[in-house]
Each structure stands twice: as C-alpha cells, then as structure tokens.
Amino acid sequence: MSNFRIFAPLAIVMYIIVPFLFSGNDYLMGMIATALIIAGIALAWALLGNLGGMVSFGHAAFFGVGAYTSAVLTMDYNVPVFLAMIIAGFGASLASVFMMPALRLHGPYFALAILAYAHIFMILATEMTSITGGAAGLLSIPNLPVFMGFDFGTKLGGYIVILNIVSLALVVYHLIRRSTYGLALKAMHDSELATRIVGVPATQLKAIMLVVSAFITGCVGAFNAHFINFLDPEYAFSGEWTVIPIVAAIFGGYRTLSGPVLGALFIYLADQLVFKSLLPQGHQLILGALLGGMILLSPSGLLPIITNMFKRFSKKGDAQHVES
Amino acid sequence: MLKVKNLSLNFGGVKALQNVSFEVREQEVLGLVGPNGAGKTTSFNVFSGNVRPTSGEVTYDGHDILKSSMHKRVKFGIGRTFQIPQPMHELTVRENLMVSQRFGRPDKKVDQQRISEILDSVNLLHKSESDAATELALTERKALEVAKALATEPSLLMLDEVLAGLETTGKKLFMETLKKIRKQFNLSMIVIEHDIETISNLCDRIVVLNFGKVIAEGTPDETFRNPEVIRSYTGEENA
Ligand SMILES: Nc1ncnc2c1ncn2[C@@H]1O[C@H](COP(=O)(O)OP(=O)(O)OP(=O)(O)O)[C@@H](O)[C@H]1O
Ligand SMILES: [Mg+2]
Numbered sequence: 174m175s176n177f178r179i180f181a182p183l184a185i186v187m188y189i190i191v192p193f194l195f196s197g198n199d200y201l202m203g204m205i206a207t208a209l210i211i212a213g214i215a216l217a218w219a220l221l222g223n224l225g226g227m228v229s230f231g232h233a234a235f236f237g238v239g240a241y242t243s244a245v246l247t248m249d250y251n252v253p254v255f256l257a258m259i260i261a262g263f264g265a266s267l268a269s270v271f272m273m274p275a276l277r278l279h280g281p282y283f284a285l286a287i288l289a290y291a292h293i294f295m296i297l298a299t300e301m302t303s304i305t306g307g308a309a310g311l312l313s314i315p316n317l318p319v320f321m322g323f324d325f326g327t328k329l330g331g332y333i334v335i336l337n338i339v340s341l342a343l344v345v346y347h348l349i350r351r352s353t354y355g356l357a358l359k360a361m362h363d364s365e366l367a368t369r370i371v372g373v374p375a376t377q378l379k380a381i382m383l384v385v386s387a388f389i390t391g392c393v394g395a396f397n398a399h400f401i402n403f404l405d406p407e408y409a410f411s412g413e414w415t416v417i418p419i420v421a422a423i424f425g426g427y428r429t430l431s432g433p434v435l436g437a438l439f440i441y442l443a444d445q446l447v448f449k450s451l452l453p454q455g456h457q458l459i460l461g462a463l464l465g466g467m468i469l470l471s472p473s474g475l476l477p478i479i480t481n482m483f484k485r486f487s488k489k490g491d492a493q494h495v496e497s
Numbered sequence: 498m499l500k501v502k503n504l505s506l507n508f509g510g511v512k513a514l515q516n517v518s519f520e521v522r523e524q525e526v527l528g529l530v531g532p533n534g535a536g537k538t539t540s541f542n543v544f545s546g547n548v549r550p551t552s553g554e555v556t557y558d559g560h561d562i563l564k565s566s567m568h569k570r571v572k573f574g575i576g577r578t579f580q581i582p583q584p585m586h587e588l589t590v591r592e593n594l595m596v597s598q599r600f601g602r603p604d605k606k607v608d609q610q611r612i613s614e615i616l617d618s619v620n621l622l623h624k625s626e627s628d629a630a631t632e633l634a635l636t637e638r639k640a641l642e643v644a645k646a647l648a649t650e651p652s653l654l655m656l657d658e659v660l661a662g663l664e665t666t667g668k669k670l671f672m673e674t675l676k677k678i679r680k681q682f683n684l685s686m687i688v689i690e691h692d693i694e695t696i697s698n699l700c701d702r703i704v705v706l707n708f709g710k711v712i713a714e715g716t717p718d719e720t721f722r723n724p725e726v727i728r729s730y731t732g733e734e735n736a
Contacts, residue, residue, distance in 0.1 A: 353595055353596060353599040353600075353607060354599075356585075356588055356592050356595060356596050357585075357596045357599070357600060359587050359588065360585035360586055360587060360588050360593075360596065362586070362587065363586035363587065363630075364583060364584065364585050364586040364630070366547075366579075366583055367583035367584060367585045367586070367645075368585055368596065368600075369567050369568060370545065370567065370571070370577060370579070370583065370645075371571060371576075371596060371597035371600060371601045371645055371646070371648070371649050372568045372571035372572060372597070372600040372601035372602075372649055373568060373596065373600040374566070374568045374600070375568075
C-alpha cells in the first residue's frame with residue numbers, strides 16, 4: 174500500500190477531525206497529545222532500528238536531555254520557547270555523540286551499552302543541582318507561547334505543536350528512507366557486510382541516524398517539558414520513555430513509516446481509556462500480553478494486518494467486477 | 498598494481514598465512530589456488546579490509562592500503578565477491594547496484610544507464626526489479642555478486658569461487674561472461690577456483706597456496722606440472 178493511502182486519511186483525522194470533535198475536551202486533547210509524544214519517540218526509535226538495525230534502550234536519555242536543555246534555556250536565559258525546543262534537539266544530538274563508541278557494538282551489546290549511557294545522564298541531572306535543581310526538579314517551566322496570535326499554551330495548542338513535530342519527523346524519515354542513503358541503511362538492517370564491501374561507510378551512516386534520532390527525541394522531550402511545566406530526573410529520564418515507545422513501534426510495525434505512530438496512538442489511548450479502568454493496578458500487563466500476541470500473530474506489526482485487510486477488500490471488489 | 502609482501506596472519510594458533518608474497522600485474526588474471534583451508538579467502542579478506550594481518554605489507558598502485566578502512570579501499574578500485582553471496586537484503590537487484598555506485602564509485606554517481614549495461618553483461622538485466630535476497634537462483638546470485646562489485650568501477654576484481662556449485666553448462670556460460678567482462682571493463686582479476694580446467698582456461702598466471710604458504714607460482718601449464726602442487730592436491734584427496 175502506498176504511503177499516500179495511509180497518510181492522507183491519517184492527516185485528515187489528526188489535523189481536522191480530532192480538533193473539530195474534541196477541542197473542547199481538555200482531558201482528551203491532553204491525552205492524545207501525550208500519545209503523540211510517545212509517537213514521536215517511537216518514530217525516532219524506529220528510524221534507528223529500521224535504518225541501520227540498531228536497537229536502542231537509551232532513548233530516555235535524549236528525551237531527558239532535550240527536556241532539561243529547553244527548560245533551563247527558557248528559565249535561566251530567557252530563550253524563546255520554540256527556539257529553545259530546537260536547541261534542545263541539538264543538545265540531545267550532542268548527547269548522542271558521546272554514545273558513538275557504542276556503534277562499534279552489535280545487537281544486544283549496543284542495546285546494553287546505550288542503556289548504560291542513558292543511566293549516566295540521569296545521574297548527571299540529579300547531581301548538577303545548580304543547573305537542574307537536582308532531585309527536587311524544576312517547577313513552573315514556561316508554557317508554550319502565544320505565537321502569531323494563537324495561544325499554544327492550551328491543550329489544543331499543545332496538540333497542534335506536537336502533531337507538527339511528529340509530522341515533520343515523518344517527512345524527514347520519509348526523505349531519508351527513499352534516498353540512496355536510505356537504501357543502504359535499509360540493507361544494513363540484515364546485511365551490513367554486503368553494504369560495506371561496496372564502499373558504504375556503515376558506521377558513519379549509523380552515527381548520522383543516531384544524531385537524527387536523538388534530535389527528534391530531544392525536541393519531543395522539550396515539548397513535553399513545556400506542556401506539563403515540570404521536570405525531575407526520575408521522571409525526565411524514566412525508562413518508560415524508552416519502553417512504551419518501543420512497545421508502540423514494535424506493535425505498529427517498526428519497519429514501516431506509519432506503524433510507530435499508529436502503534437503509539439493505539440497503545441497509549443487503549444491503555445489510558447480502556448485498560449486502566451479495567452485493571453487499575455497493573456494495566457501494563459495487558460500491554461505486555463497484547464505485544465506478545467502481536468509478535469506471535471504478525472511479527473511485523475499492526476500495519477501489515479491493516480494492509481492485508483485493505484487488500485482483501487479490494488480483491489473482493491475485483492472478483493465481483495470480473496463476475497459481473 | 499597489487500603487491501603483497503611477507504604477509505602473515507595467525508588466528509590464535511592457526512597460521513592462516515605465512516610470509517606470503519606475490520604480485521598482480523596490470524590487466525592480468527591471476528589464479529589463486531590450493532586445497533581447502535589453504536588461506537585463499539583469508540588473503541582476500543586481508544586485501545579488502547575484513548581482517549588485519551599480523552605482519553606484512555600490501556600496496557595498491559603504490560598506496561599502503563592496510564591502514565585504510567574497508568570502504569576506502571573500494572574507492573581505490575578494489576572490488577570483491579564472497580564465496581557465499583552477500584546480496585543486500587530488502588533491495589531489488591537494481592537498488593543493490595545503485596548503492597554500490599553511490600558509495601563505491603569515486604565520483605559517487607548513480608547512473609541507471611550504466612547499471613543496465615552491467616546487468617546486461619552478467620545476464621541479469623531481466624531480473625533488475627527482483628528482490629535480491631529471495632528471488633534469485635544460485636547462478637543469478639553469483640552474477641549479482643559480480644555485478645555489485647562491477648558497479649563500484651573497480652580496477653582489480655577479486656572473485657572467490659564464483660563458479661563453484663554451478664552445473665557444467667552454467668559454469669561454461671559464466672566463464673565466457675567473466676572473459677567478456679575482463680575485456681569490457683579493462684580489469685585485473687584474482688580468481689579463486691578449485692577446478693583446474695577452469696583456472697587454466699581463465700588465468701594468465703597462477704599462485705598456489707598450501708597451509709598458508711606460497712608453494713608455486715607460474716603459468717597454468719608449468720604450475721600444474723609441478724610435483725609439489727600435484728602432491729598438495731592429491732594429499733587433499735586422500736584426506
Ligand atoms: N575468522 C577466522 N577465525 C579463525 N580461523 C579462521 C578464520 N577465517 C579463516 N580461518 C582459518 O584460516 C585457515 C584458512 O582459511 P580460508 O578460509 O582462507 O581457506 P580457503 O583457502 O579459502 O579454503 P576453502 O577452499 O575451503 O574456501 C583455515 O584453517 C580456517 O579455519
Ligand atoms: Mg575460501
């Protein structure tokens with residue numbers, strides 16, 4: 174199925190129908206915005222996994238570094254919020270540069286190394302009390318601003334900002350994927366040697382992907398800081414910012430463009446709206462079971478199932494056409 | 498163009514290469530032969546940068562290449578194939594060659610016309626849009642292996658048993674293809690092959706390895722009449 178056939182309806186739903194139906198409901202808009210935060214990280218994570226074949230357990234580090242960078246810049250240096258969010262992306266990219274030695278490792282070794290790095294950043298945020306406020310955290314982080322006459326500090330405004338961040342990330346991902354670089358990166362997922370032997374500088378390409386992925390995650394983390402106006406190290410660097418996006422990406426199909434976004438929307442909203450009321454304690458268990466089921470049923474995720482459904486429908490249509 | 502001097506490589510206790518020296522000349526096809534485990538593939542791995550030797554020198558057109566990364570050596574003009582074909586997964590045959598051109602050619606140009614020419618020269622043009630990892634027969638996988646290397650516009654092409662496993666007619670056809678390619682692309686080649694008839698037919702000169710050592714060197718005729726070479730081969734058959 175072409176990208177267009179998935180993204181056109183998705184864009185209409187997200188940009189028109191959702192704001193039209195729910196803009197009065199702050200609770201729901203806040204929740205969908207949070208689902209999009211997960212979607213943004215899931216997308217950044219999947220970019221690294223799909224293009225280059227790297228499994229990262231360290232995305233919470235980029236999220237946290239982005240969040241703190243933007244919070245500190247706006248609070249202590251009066252940098253405008255949107256500018257600070259972009260600088261936060263670069264801050265997270267810089268953090269990823271320190272992780273580059275791990276790129277020489279493969280598979281689980283890379284995953285574990287990057288997990289360790291992520292933990293170091295949490296410790297740094299706790300210890301650098303004068304800048305980060307230490308374990309007590311930062312309160313009253315500035316809201317998203319009024320910009321061109323529109324107040325982005327509302328739930329609806331926040332939703333539009335994170336939706337734009339995710340959309341931009343999708344465009345960047347798409348452009349990388351269809352370039353020759355993207356072809357080489359896709360091939361590196363299962364056959365790195367085959368690419369190296371024709372001259373692909375595999376480690377450098379992976380490094381670039383790590384920087385891009387960190388940038389996206391950092392911007393998302395910065396957004397979150399201004400969306401909820403509060404940060405502490407345990408929260409900003411929480412493993413949940415790694416685990417839930419991974420679950421979402423794998424559930425939706427991490428080798429596809431839209432899978433991580435659909436997965437995040439489905440997983441987060443189902444969890445908050447349905448599973449939480451069914452099982453107030455331990456509702457994450459249902460997510461675990463769901464992911465397990467999905468991996469058994471369709472290892473490449475939700476998206477192929479949807480695609481097949483579409484195909485079956487259109488095949489039925491064709492068959493009738495022939496008969497009639 | 499390729500000069501190998503006193504090359505040695507140990508894998509733990511295994512002496513895979515011991516003081517190996519030889520040379521590949523401009524426009525020459527050199528056969529690299531020897532029994533299983535003699536160190537043929539290991540030699541290729543050293544030249545292409547997959548492994549580092551314990552000691553010795555390898556120069557290409559005067560450059561010391563041992564310090565260069567694998568991908569730099571491709572740009573110097575060294576191309577190779579693998580004994581077990583290594584297609585780029587998830588890409589079509591044509592996309593495999595696009596990546597090879599974009600990253601392997603010194604000018605980094607993707608040239609679709611040229612890709613078609615290369616695919617045509619290895620009889621793979623009709624498979625351009627096939628999935629490289631799943632939709633090719635053995636001969637076609639081997640042809641793709643050669644085509645990928647050609648797409649990087651090498652001056653030296655190293656072929657590791659590209660004819661092995663093919664049946665007689667397939668082998669004959671592929672050999673003719675290789676002869677044609679050599680002329681068409683102005684190549685020097687190193688060819689690893691077990692079949693003596695094939696080697697004699699294809700190569701100008703031969704280097705024989707046994708237990709990591711060069712035991713003979715010369716034209717096909719003189720080499721395969723050399724008693725030590727015959728012994729190393731019959732020794733293998735008895736083993
Ligand atoms: N990565 C490695 N680690 C340890 N030992 C190795 C490695 N690669 C090769 N060897 C050993 O080095 C020796 C030479 O192996 P090589 O693959 O070069 O032989 P070959 O001449 O290509 O044989 P064949 O005709 O079977 O392909 C063998 O003893 C082999 O077991
Ligand atoms: Mg071999």
